[in-house]
Amino acid sequence: MxxxxxxxxxxxxxxxxxxxxxxxxxxxxxxxxDPIFKEHTSLPSSIGCKLTDKKRISITPDQQTSILGVYACGDCTSLMRSIAAAVASGNLTGP
Structure with missing residues (x-):
């Protein structure tokens, strides 16, 4: 609605x-x-990271962004904003 x-x-x-x-x-x-998410930095968009329709950084299952070699994790990638989720996503990050 x-x-x-x-x-x-x-x-x-x-x-x-x-x-x-x-x-x-x-x-x-x-x-x-469904609160509006506002990133506190323009870094991801300024380097060309693709964003989702909810303005989070778009990532693959291993946290790779749309830029080769650039990874992201935590609140900037997920609708689930919590310390536990951020830590878990950090454990998945990288090759």
Missing amino acids: DQDIANIHHDNGQLRTVSFQDGSSIAIDVLYA
Whole structure:
């Protein structure tokens, strides 16, 4: 769903409905967000690394970027932003 939210309604923390800017609303039990990711450096794009549609660095299973010899791992490559995931991807990096 890609609409602007006007209000989130709940009863003592239990989600009930979401109202949208256009006046419509829907009943919900759970709400997931897809926040916009903004890289804090322009280095990957400035050297020509291909980015995903979510603005993460595009990689192969061994963390190779679109540039031969350049590898990336961690939060800049994944939707799963956590220390554990970053460390795990670092262990996969390289030949």
